[in-house]
Amino acid sequence: MHNIYALMKNHLVAHILNRVADYMELRGDEFRTKAYRRAARTVEFLGEDIEDVAAQGRLRELPGIGENIAAKIEEILSTGSLSLLERLAGEYPVDLDSLLSVEGVGPKTVKLLYEELGIKTLDDLEEQARRHRIRRLRGMGEKKEAMILRNIELARSRISRRPLAYVVPLASRIKSELLELEGVRRVEVAGSIRRGRETVGDIDILVTATDPHRVMDHFTSMDLVEEVVVKGPKKSTVRLREGLDCDLRVFDDEVFGAALLYFTGSWEFNVELRRIAISSSMKLSEYGLFRGDERVAGRTEAEVLEALGLTYIEPELRENRGEVAAAAEGKLPDLVNLSDIRGDLHMHTLFSDGIDAMEYMAEYASILGREYIAFTDHARYIDDVDAYLRAAERIEDVEVLAGVEVNILYDGSLEVPDKILQDFDLVVASIHDPGNITERLLRAMEHDPVDIIGHPTGRVLGSPDPLVDMERVVERASELGVALEVNSNPLRLDLRDTHVRMAVDAGCRIAINSDAHSRGALENIRWGVITARRGWAEPDDVINTMGIRKLRRWLGN
DNA sequence: GCCGTTTTCGGCCCGACTGTTTTCAGTCG
Structure with missing residues (x-):
């Protein structure tokens, strides 16, 4: 269904349609704006190749795409650009992206600023604001001008979305602080945090309370607050010292x-x-x-x-x-829960680049309720396999699998011969350098001792996703009975949610692992579980929900 | 520009907040 090239084309089309919507909004054409935005969204979230849809003449079947936009999509697909967009950009030759990124400046203001003062860029805007030209415009004033000046700085230094794991503790702290207030009955964190998105742009909190004013007063004067953006009886927004915004809204039960x-x-x-x-x-x-x-x-x-x-x-x-x-239809999946996770099949110890001894890792894993764990130190660090296996055998707190993580080299071969890998209970094979990912994964899976592919795409949050034909990888993994990992490191989350969904649909097993390099990081598995849930994974899709006996049978040892 | 067990024409989500007004426009989520 998905492949990376399709997504790239889809992305281009969606981007151009969104751009047209920006200009329509600037012109004040409210309804065309909505039409183009909706069409852009349809294309962006379409799970198939827009070129295929176009080739089969099915564009007009898509929601929000009619005769006109279908023709525009055809034009984008055949020429890579859209004449309409070029015409619109000529009409208003402004740096739309930058100007709209200033909080409080929308399309109508951009239009006004351009027509009255010739403002095209962030620099123009800053200069005119400093010269107090903005306040003279209709509908503007001293406060608006000052706000724009302030928000230009923020737009320039804008920190993009933060990893979920970074924001959750912050949200929890605010939640518990609000819960302590008298008359506060309920506090819930909503928004993308609640949906478990891998990155978060702001924090949304809802409360019920007998005295809303008191809650708002406390909220806007918390230690964490840098600046109050808006404050009202039902809704307030603050900018936190950490640099992200937090909204609070009060509702009745x-x-x-x-x-x-x-x-x-x-x-x-x-x-x-x-x-x-x-x-x-x-x-x-x-x-x-x-x-x-x-x-x-x-x-x-x-x-x-x-x-x-x-x-x-x-x-x-x-x-x-x-x-x-x-x-x-009552056909939603019964999603995997953190409490379903019985073991952790990827972690490192002092034998390679971990910072804690096997004993400590096992002890903490046991405290977290894991029934079994696999040590998977990097193969190249293990020069005495027997010593490693004996050390793993001595662990008592939990059942232990003596595993290994082996590098997949550039040609798809493994850095250690299969004959040696067979001595381990479990083998995680992974790629640690970029390039040629699809072919390397496909070749590595053919090695019989390989049980799990670790962090399959090698992506890291904040960088573009590497090119991988996940459809082929998932299909072959399913045939060979190799599990694909959901690496729970909050900066990896690899497989990502949509890839988990592809794996689950293809009947491919996944493993939700911490890849911990220290005791504390064993807890990261919660982020992997959230990612798997976003990919519609049920407990049976996940190998480390099995009991140890069943798992050993699955592993073939 | 799209769409229809309300409609082929006339709608298109909507409420909160701010700053500018003197009853509302623009922005945001």
């Missing part, structure tokens, strides 16, 4: 479920729910599900979903990737 649903998103998921509501002559908002003026649901998420004819949908699934249709 009767609508808390609807609000939680709404502010958990995703946006695409919400659109889908609203569509269902409308088709049943109802209206869904953060204040509940309404038929006419009567609220038919709102107290809990489950209540709202049920009233829409849907079973409960776990937050990790709410990305409009088919979960709504599955919920309508």
Whole structure:
């Protein structure tokens, strides 16, 4: 279904359509803006090659794509660009991306700034603001000018999304601080944190409280707060010292479920729910599900979903990737939980580049409730295999598999002969340098001793994903009975969610491992579980939910 | 520009907040 080249073409088309939407918005053409945005989203989230769809004449079957936009997509696919976009860009020759990235500046303001002051770039904007030219414009004033000046700095130094694992502790701290306030009944972290997205742009928190003003006062004066962006009785936004924004909203108990649903998103998921509501002559908002003026649901998420004819949908699934249709048919997966994880099959100790001894790793793993673990030190560090195996054998806190992590070389061969690998209970094969990933993985899996492919694509958050034809990898892994790893290192999360979904659909097993290099990092497995859940994985898809006996049989030892 | 067990024309999510106004436009989520 997915392959990387398709996604690249899809991305190009979506990008250009979004660009057109920006200009339409600038022109004030509200409805064409929406039409182009919707079409862009459709293409971006389409799970197949847009070129195939075009070749088969099916473009117009896609939601939000009609005669006109279909023709535009054809043009983009055949020429790589769009004449309409060039015309629009000529009409307003401004650096749209930069200007729109200034908080508080939208398309209407960009238009005004360009037409009145000829502002095209961030530098132009800064200069005119410093010269107090902005405040003279209609609808502007001293405060707006000062705000723009402040936010230009932020736009320039904008820190992009943070890893989930970095933001969760921050959100938890705010949550517990709010929970201590008198009259606060409920506090929930919503947004992309609740959905478990691998990176997070801001923190969304919802509360119910008897005295909203008091909550807002406390929230906006927390130690963590750098600056109050907005403050009202129902909604406040602060910029935290860590550099990201945090929103707080207060709701009544009767609508808390609807609000939680709404502010958990995703946006695409919400659109889908609203569509269902409308088709049943109802209206869904953060204040509940309404038929006419009567609220038919709102107290809990489950209540709202049920009233829409849907079973409960776990937050990790709410990305409009088919979960709504599955919920309508009662066919959602029974997702894997952290408590289903019985062992950890990838970790390092003092025998290679880990910082803790086998004993300490085992002790802590046991505290975390793991029934078994596999030591998988790097093969090149293990010069005395027997000593390594004996050391692993002496561990008592948990069942131990004496494993090894072996490098996949550039030609797809392994750095250690199969004959030696056979002495280990478990072999994780992984790539640690870029290039030729697909072919190397396919070749490495052919080696009989290999049980698991570690961090298959080698991607690291913040860098572009390496090119991998995951469809082929997943298919071959499934045939050969090799498991693909979900590496739980919060900067890897590799396989990523969409790849997990491909693996699960293909019947390929996955292993959710910590790849810990220290005791503490054993806890990282929670991030891998979230990623697997986002990929629709059930316990049976995951080899380390098996008991040790069953796992040993699966491994063939 | 798209779309239809409300419609082939007339809608398109909508509420909160701010700064600018003197009743509202723009932005954000």
